[in-house]
Amino acid sequence: MHSNRLGWLLLAPTLLVLGLFGVVPFFYVVWVSFHQWNPFAANPDMIFNGAENFRRLVFDEAFLASLGATVSFVFFAVISELVLGYMLAQAFMKDFPGKGFFRTIHTLPLIMAPIIVGSVWKLMTTPSIGIIPNLLDSWFGFDLNIGQSAAAAFIVTVVMDVWHWTPLVTLSLIAALVSLPQDPFEQAQIDGAGKRQIFWHVTLPMIAPAVLATVFIRLMDALRTVDEVLMLTGGGPGAATRYVGVHIFKEVFPRTNYGYGSAISVIVLYLTIVVCWLLYVGMLAPRNTGKG
Template sequence: MHSQKLGWLLLSPTIVILGLFGIFPFIYVLWVSFHSWNPFAANPGMIFNWAENYRRLVFDPQFLASLGITLTFVFFAVVSELVLGYILAQALLKDFPGKAVFRTIHTLPLIMAPIIVGSVWKLMTTPSIGIIPYLLRSWFGYDLNIGQSAVAAFTVTVIMDIWHWTPLVTLSLIAALVSLPSDPFEQAQIDGAGKSQIFWHITLPLIRPALLATVFIRLMDALRTVDEVLMLTGGGPGSSTRYIGVHIFREVFPKTNYGYGSAISVIVLYLTIVVCWLLYVGLIAPRVKRG
């Protein structure tokens, strides 16, 4: 009984912080989502409108378009980060000249604030002064202008996200790979298994929990991408990079539709939970059941 009380006492600061900065804000946003509220209008009071905000977003073409482009962005960014992160993790497990320098440079993007990342990429992709348009023009004769080409803007935002967050995937997978037991790999080599067989039947199943935890983290982060994209493209050209986080920002701040923006936030949170749950059910639950 004493140890149980001590456990709750040690957890109490975390529970208080979670309640103040997690649960209470969510309840407040959920409450606002059932209202029409513009605090800067002549009548700044909340007007309860039942589920009108949720009905509106179902038929909102801008919301549906931003949701579609966001899911496309998340797919390309997260998959690329997983592949590159695994390759780099395997490479960093080996010794090679300049390994310490490369590891330090590779990890640097993680310590940069998202808005700084967007500013750096804005400078690098500006046609008149950017190094990337200059190199593409010199080497391939391609004029990069993310302010005019929707495809170029989308591609650059994906590459920027990969550059920013691949180090996180690399560090997570390095920790998982280092902790793997050596016996299954030695036995597989003795039995004549190839590298691809070892990867699919031994390495991947053993690192699956760490891999999925990393996927969950990156999914949640990618779905709420705002700062980098606002700084780099502002959601344009047109609506080609108006991801769901940017769409919510546009609704809440320039348009001051606090109720409608809150409803979109709640739906995005729900979709994030559903996607993570589907991944868990599809990849983890069957393995636990067989075990």
């Protein structure tokens, strides 16, 4: 009994911080989402309108377009980060000259704030002064202008996200690979299994929990991407890179539509939870079937 009280006492500061900065703001956003509220309008009071904000967003073409663009962005970014992260993790598991230096350089993007990442990529992709457009033009004769081409802007935002967050995936998978026992691999090699068979039937099932946790983290981060994209493209050209996070930002701040922006935030949180749950069930179901 004494140990339980001591445990709760030690957890109390953390629970208090989580409650004040996590739970309380969440319920406040839910409350605001059921109101029409523009604090800078002639009437700054909250006006209760029930589920009108949620009904409106179902038929909001701008929101639906941003949701579709976000799904595409998250899919290509997270898949690319997983593939590159695993390949780099396997590479860093081996010894080669300059390994420590390359690992240090590889992890540097993680210490950069998202708004700094967006600023750096903005400078690198500006047609007049950016190194990327100049190299593409001199090497391949390709004119890169993310201010005019929707496809180019989308691809650059994906590449920027991959550059920023692949090191996180690499570090997570390195930790998972280092902790794996060697007996299953030796047994598989004795049985004549090839590298592909070992990967699918030995390595992947054993690192599945780490992969799942990494996907959850990256999925939640990618769905709420705002800073980098807002600094790089501003959501343009047109609405090509107006992802959900950018759409919420523009609804809440420039248009000061706090009620409708809060409703979008609640729906995005709900969709994120549903997608994570589906991934969790989808990855665990084959393992449970195999055990049965």
